[in-house]
Amino acid sequence: MKEVTRKIPKKDALGLLLGKPVYTDDIAPENSLIVKILRSPHAFARIKNIDTSEAEKIEGIECIITHLDLPRNPITRAGQGYPEPSPHDWYILDEYVRYVGDEVAIIAGKNEQCVEEALQKIKVEYEIFEPVLDFEKAEDHPSIIHPEKESHPMFEIGFDAEKNIAASYEMEIGNIEEELKNCDVVVHQRYYTQAQAHVAFEPHTAASYLDMHGRLVIISSTQVPFHVRRIIAEAFGLPIKDIRVIKPRIGGGFGGKQAIHGEPFVAAVTLKTGKPAKIVYTRQEVFEATYTRHPMRYDITLGATKDGKLKVIDMQGLSDTGAYGEHALTTFMVAGSKTLPLYNKVSAVRFTGKVVYTNKVPAGAFRGYGAIQGNFALESTIDMLAEKLGMDPVEFRKKNMIAEGETSPIFKIMGEGREGVEMFVRSCKLNECVEEGMKLINWKEKYPRVKISETKIRGVGMAIAMQGSGIANIDMGAAILKLNDDGSFNLLIGATDLGTGSDTILAQIAAEVLNVPTENIIVYSSDTDLTPFDVGAYASSTTYVSGNAVKRAAEKMKKLIIKEGARKLGIEESKVDFDGNYIYEINGDKKLPLKELATVLYYTENQKQLITDASYVGEESPPPFMAGFAEVEVDIETGKVKLINYVAVVDCGTTINPNLAKIQVEGGLVQGIGMTLFEDVKYSPNGKLLTNNLMHYKIPSRLDIGNIIVKFAESYEPTGPFGAKSVAEIGIDTPPAAIANAIYNAVGIRITSLPITPEKILMSLK
Amino acid sequence: MKIKVIINGEKKVLDIEPHEILLDVLRRYGYYSVRRGCDTGMCGICTVLFDGKPVPSCSVFAARADGHEITTLEGLPEAKEFAELLAEEGADQCGYCSPGLIVNTVYLKKLKIKKMDEAKIKLIGNLCRCTGYEGQHRAIAKFLGVEK
Numbered sequence: 001m002k003e004v005t006r007k008i009p010k011k012d013a014l015g016l017l018l019g020k021p022v023y024t025d026d027i028a029p030e031n032s033l034i035v036k037i038l039r040s041p042h043a044f045a046r047i048k049n050i051d052t053s054e055a056e057k058i059e060g061i062e063c064i065i066t067h068l069d070l071p072r073n074p075i076t077r078a079g080q081g082y083p084e085p086s087p088h089d090w091y092i093l094d095e096y097v098r099y100v101g102d103e104v105a106i107i108a109g110k111n112e113q114c115v116e117e118a119l120q121k122i123k124v125e126y127e128i129f130e131p132v133l134d135f136e137k138a139e140d141h142p143s144i145i146h147p148e149k150e151s152h153p154m155f156e157i158g159f160d161a162e163k164n165i166a167a168s169y170e171m172e173i174g175n176i177e178e179e180l181k182n183c184d185v186v187v188h189q190r191y192y193t194q195a196q197a198h199v200a201f202e203p204h205t206a207a208s209y210l211d212m213h214g215r216l217v218i219i220s221s222t223q224v225p226f227h228v229r230r231i232i233a234e235a236f237g238l239p240i241k242d243i244r245v246i247k248p249r250i251g252g253g254f255g256g257k258q259a260i261h262g263e264p265f266v267a268a269v270t271l272k273t274g275k276p277a278k279i280v281y282t283r284q285e286v287f288e289a290t291y292t293r294h295p296m297r298y299d300i301t302l303g304a305t306k307d308g309k310l311k312v313i314d315m316q317g318l319s320d321t322g323a324y325g326e327h328a329l330t331t332f333m334v335a336g337s338k339t340l341p342l343y344n345k346v347s348a349v350r351f352t353g354k355v356v357y358t359n360k361v362p363a364g365a366f367r368g369y370g371a372i373q374g375n376f377a378l379e380s381t382i383d384m385l386a387e388k389l390g391m392d393p394v395e396f397r398k399k400n401m402i403a404e405g406e407t408s409p410i411f412k413i414m415g416e417g418r419e420g421v422e423m424f425v426r427s428c429k430l431n432e433c434v435e436e437g438m439k440l441i442n443w444k445e446k447y448p449r450v451k452i453s454e455t456k457i458r459g460v461g462m463a464i465a466m467q468g469s470g471i472a473n474i475d476m477g478a479a480i481l482k483l484n485d486d487g488s489f490n491l492l493i494g495a496t497d498l499g500t501g502s503d504t505i506l507a508q509i510a511a512e513v514l515n516v517p518t519e520n521i522i523v524y525s526s527d528t529d530l531t532p533f534d535v536g537a538y539a540s541s542t543t544y545v546s547g548n549a550v551k552r553a554a555e556k557m558k559k560l561i562i563k564e565g566a567r568k569l570g571i572e573e574s575k576v577d578f579d580g581n582y583i584y585e586i587n588g589d590k591k592l593p594l595k596e597l598a599t600v601l602y603y604t605e606n607q608k609q610l611i612t613d614a615s616y617v618g619e620e621s622p623p624p625f626m627a628g629f630a631e632v633e634v635d636i637e638t639g640k641v642k643l644i645n646y647v648a649v650v651d652c653g654t655t656i657n658p659n660l661a662k663i664q665v666e667g668g669l670v671q672g673i674g675m676t677l678f679e680d681v682k683y684s685p686n687g688k689l690l691t692n693n694l695m696h697y698k699i700p701s702r703l704d705i706g707n708i709i710v711k712f713a714e715s716y717e718p719t720g721p722f723g724a725k726s727v728a729e730i731g732i733d734t735p736p737a738a739i740a741n742a743i744y745n746a747v748g749i750r751i752t753s754l755p756i757t758p759e760k761i762l763m764s765l766k
Numbered sequence: 767m768k769i770k771v772i773i774n775g776e777k778k779v780l781d782i783e784p785h786e787i788l789l790d791v792l793r794r795y796g797y798y799s800v801r802r803g804c805d806t807g808m809c810g811i812c813t814v815l816f817d818g819k820p821v822p823s824c825s826v827f828a829a830r831a832d833g834h835e836i837t838t839l840e841g842l843p844e845a846k847e848f849a850e851l852l853a854e855e856g857a858d859q860c861g862y863c864s865p866g867l868i869v870n871t872v873y874l875k876k877l878k879i880k881k882m883d884e885a886k887i888k889l890i891g892n893l894c895r896c897t898g899y900e901g902q903h904r905a906i907a908k909f910l911g912v913e914k
Binding site: 007009010012013014015016017018019020021023026113198199200201202203249250251252254280282283284498499500501657659660662663666667668669670671693694695699701702703705708710 | 783785797798799800801802803804805806808809811838839840845846849850852853854855856857858859860861862863864865868886887889890891892893894895896897898899900901902903
């Protein structure tokens with residue numbers, strides 16, 4: 001392969017690196033009204049009265065919008081396939097406020113100062129309710145967070161608002177209780193994971209204006225432009241045709257922008273005033289009023305026979321979706337569907353639980369999407385079980401884990417919010433990943449521990465993981481390819497590059513098919529007026545789903561070039577081929593440069609535009625796999641854990657661009673390391689997020705991560721474009737369990753709640 | 767009020783409000799490489815050189831720049847060389863934090879820092895959420911000529 005597997009820089013690299021104005025705030029109309037949100041100081045209250053009269057008198061204030069001024073259409077902000085598996089329980093503005101930071105009023109004015117002043121002058125009377133702040137007490141709590149009649153699910157998801165339940169799920173294969181009786185060894189453990197914050201460095205930003213036709217144009221730092229268009233239409237009761245959404249370059253997403261956030265507020269202002277408007281969230285707003293990861297609790301029971309065969313997995317969960325049920329059911333199900341198939345030879349498996357509302361920052365999509373929570377619980381318990389069996393945890397996994405050509409009934413039973421699809425794993429190099437990882441970390445020498453000094457002990461631990469490649473039968477991506485008169489091509493895709501490099505790797509796929517340099521493919525993406533539909537960047541879908549669409553469009557283009565070239569050469573189509581430069585006679589001398597054909601087609605003979613399109617929906621969602629190995633040094637005097645080495649060996653099929661694939665894994669690992677060791681979330685007793693800035697919420701710095709070693713296993717996924725699977729999320733899944741296992745192996749204490757702080761370690765050591 | 771500053775070697779008179787922050791004024795005058803990441807001086811993204819030394823421009827009143835020299839990424843000729851090295855590693859990703867990192871790393875090159883450990887300590891205030899830092903370190907090592 002010439003273009004695929006090329007380590008080329010991203011197409012947008014130098015523009016981004018050299019500070020060109022390419023993000024939403026840089027390109028918002030210069031005369032935009034400044035939009036800010038008055039946010040609730042209470043975790044749960046009803047607005048009895050809002051007096052905006054004083055604020056409206058401030059010079060420069062253009063409009064103040066409250067819930068009385070807006071349509072009250074229940075929607076979900078979650079950017080998912082439609083109809084969404086998230087309950088429609090959100091209103092642009094509502095009379096109820098359900099967390100500290102919930103929106104009360106929209107203020108627009110000519111500058112920051114007057115809007116800030118107006119925020120102070122709005123008088124709101126609240127009827128304050130007792131908030132639900134403990135997710136373990138949400139179900140039977142006297143306060144009902146969504147008492148309104150309009151909120152509803154789009155289909156059966158186990159929604160029960162009166163019990164504060166956003167969604168619930170249960171499935172069982174075999175008989176857990178009966179099979180446990182046949183097990184020689186049974187372990188049980190409870191785990192907690194926290195509400196990790198995304199901290200994408202470009203804060204959520206949106207701008208809007210009316211174009212010359214009176215259509216609403218929204219520029220937004222979003223992962224899901226087509227979903228934004230549909231949701232905004234639904235929220236305001238507008239036809240989709242009257243809205244255009246443009247995603248320029250965006251400064252990271254990680255799931256935090258897989259939703260509408262600022263878009264409805266600028267749209268409300270533009271629709272009311274006819275003027276351009278923009279909102280740039282402060283970092284505090286991003287923390288307090290966008291999304292977090294769903295905090296979850298899992299009770300895991302595992303059973304095995306003494307010969308080391310895993311027989312039973314029982315996962316009972318509880319997930320906290322915060323004030324709104326966004327991604328509630330799907331993140332919960334993924335905790336099972338992207339972990340349980342790892343051990344596909346069990347006799348009985350059960351996954352049950354509920355997702356509850358609380359009066360906290362809404363939880364939403366976040367890289368890993370439940371899988372990291374489930375992986376921490378399952379992979380920690382696997383180590384406990386192996387120990388009880390007296391087996392090396394790696395050997396135990398190798399004996400029980402999934403292999404190429406095998407299947408798991410989970411694939412069919414658990415999809416995302418609904419049934420999944422039956423699937424045999426066509427590519428799985430998990431065994432190679434484990435073997436290679438053992439060598440790179442030097443497992444045989446280092447397991448379980450090496451004493452460094454009287455106070456410092458090093459240990460190694462590991463975990464395996466899987467993810468998906470898009471949502472089978474739901475996620476659709478489309479591509480258009482068009483030939484230019486110099487022989488270059490425009491590639492138009494709905495797919496959304498968040499900085500991941502998807503524009504570049506999709507161009508590499510097209511270039512590989514056409515046998516042209518990637519530099520000859522000009523990419524334009526993520527504009528609902530100009531590019532074809534794509535669900536957007538989530539669920540590790542772009543390389544596989546959008547990539548397959550691009551490949552098909554390029555194959556059609558190649559055929560079209562051959563057809564038109566043959567006509568010009570006066571030869572039968574079957575006797576002609578195209579090599580990237582020339583359309584040529586296979587067994588002869590006649591040939592025609594592509595550039596010449598293109599010029600002729602546009603200007604002189606048989607004139608026409610060569611253009612092709614293709615769509616792709618995955619019939620399967622081939623999982624990428626990985627093995628993660630952590631080496632930690634625990635200081636038993638201070639409880640501090642220092643990460644020495646982290647080895648990741650990944651099977652993501654073909655790496656379309658090995659550099660970009662590597663960075664995806666490295667970036668995912670470091671986010672996972674942050675969640676494991678540093679990223680602590682704290683609330684005040686009355687429900688205000690205290691860790692709402694980067695002084696109090698610690699993400700890893702370049703000195704916190706130790707040595708990171710990423711390798712790729714040789715692998716080829718037959719259904720993927722040139723053998724590729726996804727790589728976006730898999731990197732994040734293993735650090736919590738691998739590091740927890742390494743700490744256990746070092747000092748013999750098992751930490752079961754994240755993050756693993758020095759305090760927790762010291763308390764357990766005592 | 768008006769302030770006189772030298773920005774990227776050019777003498778300028780800027781019209782500012784007394785409460786304005788340097789970051790906002792620079793953006794208002796079209797220096798878009800200067801980006802806001804955190805509001806609290808913690809992320810390093812808005813780094814500019816103030817009389818040749820790196821500062822987070824979100825934590826400096828614009829009025830303080832009166833009579834001083836400011837250099838943004840746009841005014842650093844060495845930026846392109848380092849940017850290309852980052853691009854070769856794919857270490858730009860979303861690119862949002864890159865200008866601050868580039869300004870600081872170019873400054874380290876002027877200090878002739880050639881030890882990776884020292885460079886990492888000096889760059890600890892430049893946070894990145896996409897890359898996991900490893901790709902940046904590969905590029906930094908090449909740019910600074912880190913001795914192995």
